[in-house]
Amino acid sequence: MKMGTALLYDDEMTKYKLLWTDEEYLEAVKKTPYMTLEDLMEFTLQYGDVYFHPNIYHCAKLAAGATLQLVDSVMTGKVRNGMALVRPPGHHSMRSAANGFCVFNNVAIAARYAKQKYGIKRVLIVDWDVHHGQGVQYCFEDDPSVLYFSWHRYEHQKFWPHLRDSDYDCVGKEKGAGFNVNVPWNKVGMKNSDYLSVFCHVLLPIAYEFSPDLVLVCAGFDSAIGDPEGKMCASPDVFAHLTHLLMNLAGGKLCAVLEGGYNLTSLHQSVCQTVQTLLGDPAPRPANLDGPCASALESLHCVRSAHRPYWSCLKHAADLLTSDVSTKGIELTAGGQEKQKAEEERSAESEEWSEPLKRAAPPVRTALVLPDGVVCPEGCTRFSSSADPSKVNKLRETFLKDSDDSDALTTLSSLTALVQKMEQNEICNGLALVRDVSMAMMCVVQHAEAAHLDRVLIVCVGDAAVPSQGTDDGTTLLVQFSSEESEGQKRRFHIPLCLKKGCSDVSGFTQAVLGLVLPLGYEYDPSLVLLVRSPGSGLCDGAWQQLTGLLQGLAQGHTLVLMQEGEKECVGPTASSLLGVAAASLGRLGAPLQEDVEALEGLRSRLQADWKLLQTTGPGFSKSLIRI
Numbered sequence: 001m002k003m004g005t006a007l008l009y010d011d012e013m014t015k016y017k018l019l020w021t022d023e024e025y026l027e028a029v030k031k032t033p034y035m036t037l038e039d040l041m042e043f044t045l046q047y048g049d050v051y052f053h054p055n056i057y058h059c060a061k062l063a064a065g066a067t068l069q070l071v072d073s074v075m076t077g078k079v080r081n082g083m084a085l086v087r088p089p090g091h092h093s094m095r096s097a098a099n100g101f102c103v104f105n106n107v108a109i110a111a112r113y114a115k116q117k118y119g120i121k122r123v124l125i126v127d128w129d130v131h132h133g134q135g136v137q138y139c140f141e142d143d144p145s146v147l148y149f150s151w152h153r154y155e156h157q158k159f160w161p162h163l164r165d166s167d168y169d170c171v172g173k174e175k176g177a178g179f180n181v182n183v184p185w186n187k188v189g190m191k192n193s194d195y196l197s198v199f200c201h202v203l204l205p206i207a208y209e210f211s212p213d214l215v216l217v218c219a220g221f222d223s224a225i226g227d228p229e230g231k232m233c234a235s236p237d238v239f240a241h242l243t244h245l246l247m248n249l250a251g252g253k254l255c256a257v258l259e260g261g262y263n264l265t266s267l268h269q270s271v272c273q274t275v276q277t278l279l280g281d282p283a284p285r286p287a288n289l290d291g292p293c294a295s296a297l298e299s300l301h302c303v304r305s306a307h308r309p310y311w312s313c314l315k316h317a318a319d320l321l322t323s324d325v326s327t328k329g330i331e332l333t334a335g336g337q338e339k340q341k342a343e344e345e346r347s348a349e350s351e352e353w354s355e356p357l358k359r360a361a362p363p364v365r366t367a368l369v370l371p372d373g374v375v376c377p378e379g380c381t382r383f384s385s386s387a388d389p390s391k392v393n394k395l396r397e398t399f400l401k402d403s404d405d406s407d408a409l410t411t412l413s414s415l416t417a418l419v420q421k422m423e424q425n426e427i428c429n430g431l432a433l434v435r436d437v438s439m440a441m442m443c444v445v446q447h448a449e450a451a452h453l454d455r456v457l458i459v460c461v462g463d464a465a466v467p468s469q470g471t472d473d474g475t476t477l478l479v480q481f482s483s484e485e486s487e488g489q490k491r492r493f494h495i496p497l498c499l500k501k502g503c504s505d506v507s508g509f510t511q512a513v514l515g516l517v518l519p520l521g522y523e524y525d526p527s528l529v530l531l532v533r534s535p536g537s538g539l540c541d542g543a544w545q546q547l548t549g550l551l552q553g554l555a556q557g558h559t560l561v562l563m564q565e566g567e568k569e570c571v572g573p574t575a576s577s578l579l580g581v582a583a584a585s586l587g588r589l590g591a592p593l594q595e596d597v598e599a600l601e602g603l604r605s606r607l608q609a610d611w612k613l614l615q616t617t618g619p620g621f622s623k624s625l626i627r628i
Contacts, residue, residue: 005278006073006082008066033057046097060088060103067106068113070255075118075214080582081247081278083219083256085271091133091218091259092161099135099161107216107257108139111146114214121145124212126203126246127152128195128239129220129259130230132166132182136218142176147210149203151195151223153230154184168302171310178310181206183303187295188231188344189351192238192286193613194296195223196522199245201616202303204514205313211588212250217243220259221270225353227263231344233351236269237284240359241522243277244553248546252582254278269356280580281359282428282557289523291612301617312591313511317601317616362428366578367421369414369432371407374568377575383430384410385417398446399439408435415440415560416447422528422558423451429552429578431561433571437534438465440562444530445469445476457526459517459551461503461544462534468494477524479517481509481537492610495520497603499596503539508592512600513547519613521554529559535566541573545583548574 063086070084090106092099111123125140127133127150140146153159154166164170172180183198221239222230247254256274261267277283292300308314367383368376376382395412411434421427434440441458445467448456453475460466460480470476471493478494483502497516499508521529529551533544552559561574577583608614 004079005275005280006070006079007275008070008082008084008086056088056103062086063088063090064104064106064109067110067255067257070257071110071114071214072117074253074255075114075120080252081254081256083258083271083275083278085258087258089220089259090257091127091129091136091220092131093135094138102135105135105139107133107218108136110216110255110257111140111214115145120213122147122210122212122214124207124210124215124249125149125218126215127218127220127259128223128242129218130185130223130227130232131220131260132161132163133218133259134161134163134165137165137170137180137182140176141170141180142173144175144179146176147179147181147207147212149181149183149207150218151183151185151198153188153232155186155188156184168299169306171306178307179210181303181307184299185232185296186299187293190223190232190234190293190296191288192234193289194292195234195238196241196286196289197292197296197519197613197615198300198303199242200514200519200522200613201300202307204245204518205511206307206311207249208510208514208586209311209313209589211585213253213585215246215250215254217246217254217256218259219256219271219274221261221267222259222263224261224263224266224270225351226266227261229260229262235287235353235356236266236273237356238286239270240273240277240283241286241553243274244283245518245550247277248549248582249585250582251585266353273356276359281361283553284357284359285525285527285554285556286522289525289613291523291615294618297615297618304616312507312589315591316594316597360425362425364421364427365429365580366575367418367427367430368571368575369411369418369430369434370571371411371433371565374433374571377572379579380431380575381427383414383418383421383427385414391416395443399443405435408439411435412440412443415443419444419447419528419560420451422560423453425556428557429559429561431563431571431574431578433563433565433568435565437532437562437564438467441530441532442467442469444560444562448528449475453527455524455526456528456530457521457524457554458530458532459521459547460532460534461539461547462532462537464532464534466494477520477526479520481512481539492607495603495607498599500593500599501538501596503537503543505593505596506540506543506586507589508596508600509539509543510546510586510589511592511597513550516600516604516614517547518550520607520611521551523611523613526555527558529555530562531559532562533564533567533570535564541570542584542586544570545573545577546586548577549583552578552580 066084066086070082073079090102093102093105123146125148130153132152225233364381366380368380418430456476458478463482480496482496497512503509604614
């Protein structure tokens with residue numbers, strides 16, 4: 001089991017041939033170490049926003065080489081993921097020109113290298129730097145084997161690099177149409193909710209349909225709070241969640257490569273959050289999530305509309321216009337624009353943030369409550385507890401009054417003890433094989449209520465009887481994949497997701513998880529996630545593992561999985577996901593059933609008044625939009 005994370009930063013790695021850079025440009029850069037100061041200044045004037053130093057060629061070779069060595073380590077299985085802390089950055093550099101402090105395009109070269117050396121078919125590049133990585137876009141804009149996603153400060157082309165090609169409707173060319181996804185931020189001050197909303201409603205659905213073999217991240221942290229260039233308000237801990245969500249793609253093969261970042265405090269905090277997540281430490285609980293701002297919703301809507309013709313996951317979305325959509329609406333006066341922009345920038349600059357809380361991994365990662373005779377998987381701890389006799393008697397009176405099933409009583413007692421250990425952060429997550437998942441669910445919910453846990457998220461896959469306790473006052477949020485409608489659909493905290501083919505349609509199930517379950521979970525911010533697999537759910541192991549992996553980004557990783565005793569063959573794959581091993585790729589997903597999409601869109605439309613992270617368009621959206 002490959003569990004390591006690589007961190008590369010300084011080794012001499014010059015043996016690789018650059019696979020993309022123009023030979024004439026390369027030869028010119030090679031001469032820079034021998035130039036005088038005057039020659040360097042003159043050479044620099046040929047390019048945009050870049051400055052040459054006598055050792056820049058050496059450092060640029062190290063940066064490209066470190067990135068390629070990281071790809072080698074991940075693709076050969078030496079490590080499962082990693083991060084290259086390199087300088088100079090690369091995502092602005094073009095084939096024959098330096099640009100934006102970038103000399104060689106490290107990530108673009110790495111994508112070409114991985115395809116050539118390892119024969120991989122599809123590469124996802126995620127660029128969360130605050131500037132548009134136009135160099136990466138131009139490299140792959142006609143290539144359907146590379147999906148490039150970038151969000152960036154744009155302000156209707158008024159922010160550097162001032163390119164029309166950075167807007168949402170530049171989707172790629174020829175065979176690459178649809179494989180270039182630009183999300184323009186048209187105002188400063190974007191927050192965690194804006195970033196997570198775009199991941200849930202744009203990037204992840206498209207990425208799962210694309211099914212990459214490798215994920216490369218242009219990890220620029222000038223998109224974090226406090227950065228003088230970005231002027232955004234996303235806290236460093238959001239990068240833990242963005243990283244976690246990407247780690248479930250491509251079998252976990254992820255390489256992050258440092259790009260921008262100019263506030264040394266938020267830069268080092270954001271890098272640490274990213275690396276700790278790559279190492280498998282539980283992500284912190286997200287703070288103060290609500291819904292995306294109006295400007296972010298405008299961009300989100302336009303991006304989804306522009307890519308509707310290319311991706312099955314967007315084809316039947318109910319709220320998308322089919323033509324003439326634009327982020328440019330009714331213009332404010334010039335003076336009004338400048339005044340508003342100045343106020344927004346001052347507000348972003350004055351934002352303060354706390355030092356991220358220490359992320360202490362519990363001493364036990366995964367504990368299992370198993371019947372005798374069931375082998376505990378490697379890396380897990382078998383858990384049992386001799387509870388207080390009074391508590392045992394209470395459990396018997398509540399759940400087994402007419403039964404003398406001592407094994408079932410022991411299991412329930414162990415369950416409550418396991419949850420208590422998770423509350424105390426002595427155990428991160430757990431799994432239990434139980435006689436009756438409905439009874440076990442009720443037991444855990446009652447214990448959580450008695451222990452005053454602030455919020456419990458229950459995700460139930462299948463038609464098991466579910467507890468209604470806590471769904472009236474919001475102490476429990478219940479999301480159930482079921483085959484039949486129920487009265488519960490009218491309640492804010494009891495949400496049934498009904499799919500025509502149940503959970504056997506992987507495309508529909510995945511779309512529901514990404515577009516509904518994750519936004520609900522993030523906004524609800526539980527202290528415990530209870531994941532239940534009821535008998536006969538029809539869900540394949542791959543999709544189940546994906547769900548298990550994705551939900552561990554919530555509640556500081558405190559996830560308890562309940563399965564019926566007959567599901568013994570699923571213990572190994574589930575435990576593997578709880579241990580942090582990425583699930584295998586689901587393959588390229590087809591179109592979900594239109595009836596399911598329509599049902600899910602209707603449900604989302606009804607719920608979004610209460611759950612703001614479900615929003616994908618602003619109120620009263622039309623073809624004439626006020627620029628905000």
